[in-house]
Amino acid sequence: MKGVVFTEFMEMVEARFSAEMVDDIIEDAQIKSGGAYTAVGNYPFAELVAMITALSRRSGMPTSELIFHFGHYLFGRFAVLYPYSIQSCSSSFMVFEGIEKHIHVEVQKLYPDAQLPDIQVVERDDKRMILLYRSPRCLAPLATGLIQGALDHFSEQGRITAEPLNAEGSEVRFVVELL
Ligand code: HEM
Incomplete structure (x- = not known):
């Protein structure tokens, strides 16, 4: 899965929860890289699943709800990062x-x-x-x-x-x- 999805996920967790939550879920999910994702990289989808599972456990929110929130956040970010993708749409x-x-x-x-x-x-x-x-x-x-x-x-x-x-x-x- 593209790195941009990972970097945006980390930013959403930090903004909606906290920087500590980012560290906690990286530890819980046993992410070997320590979460040093770059937007241009490519990473295993399983790592994203493991972090969402860890976030669900720590926040008490169901995974489907967290993924929905992430999708909502992501559209706003895609609109900023790739404006040309939707600029012809009204x-x-x-x-x-x-x-x-x-x-x-x-x-x-x-x-x-x-x-x-x-x-x-x-x-x-x-x-x-x-x-x-x-x-x-x-x-x-x-x-x-x-x-x-x-x-x-x-x-x-x-x-x-x-x-x-x-x-x-x-x-x-x-x-x-x-x-
Ligand atoms: C409402 C509109 C959109 C929907 C419903 C949608 C849906 C999705 C979904 C569900 C995924 C996850 C992969 C999967 O399910 O297999 C995805 C991946 C992705 N989408 Fe979209 N998308 C939308 C708009 C956009 C826009 C505007 C961009 C910006 C260019 C974009 C770029 C991407 C990228 C970069 C990925 C990640 C691919 C990867 O990880 O390899 N999408 N999209």
Whole structure:
């Protein structure tokens, strides 16, 4: 998984919890590098999972909630770090339409080793969009947070429903309704 996800995760933990929490979860998760991540590196996905598990244990918050918060935070950060990825969009639905066609395509060009989900738009009208998420990393709560982040970015009110299509959560159907 790309280093930018790790560096942003550490920053979110420090901002929402504390610098001590960052040290504690690195220790609990037995991260050999000591958490010295760089945005351009590439690191095992298992390390992120181990840190989220440790954060859940220490904070008492469920992992899915923490991953959702991280996704929400991440959208705001992506908008700052990669402004060109969403600059032609004037609504969240334009962003969602563009994930598979433009946004992640550019990410893959920039980082050929990026491991990205498959996110297809299966239905769309002015008020409602149905997306199909597929990924062996089963990060649907991250997608929910990113979707919520996009709604907030454009000051839109919406309801997101995530329906898992299998037990692992590697396939999830999202319904996003504008209110
Ligand atoms: C609402 C819009 C978006 C959604 C729902 C979304 C969804 C996701 C998800 C769920 C992942 C985790 C990997 C997985 O599940 O397999 C991911 C990874 C990633 N996305 Fe997106 N994304 C969105 C917008 C963006 C934007 C605007 C950028 C900025 C260029 C971006 C760049 C990335 C990068 C760099 C990764 C990490 C890839 C890796 O670790 O190898 N995404 N995305």
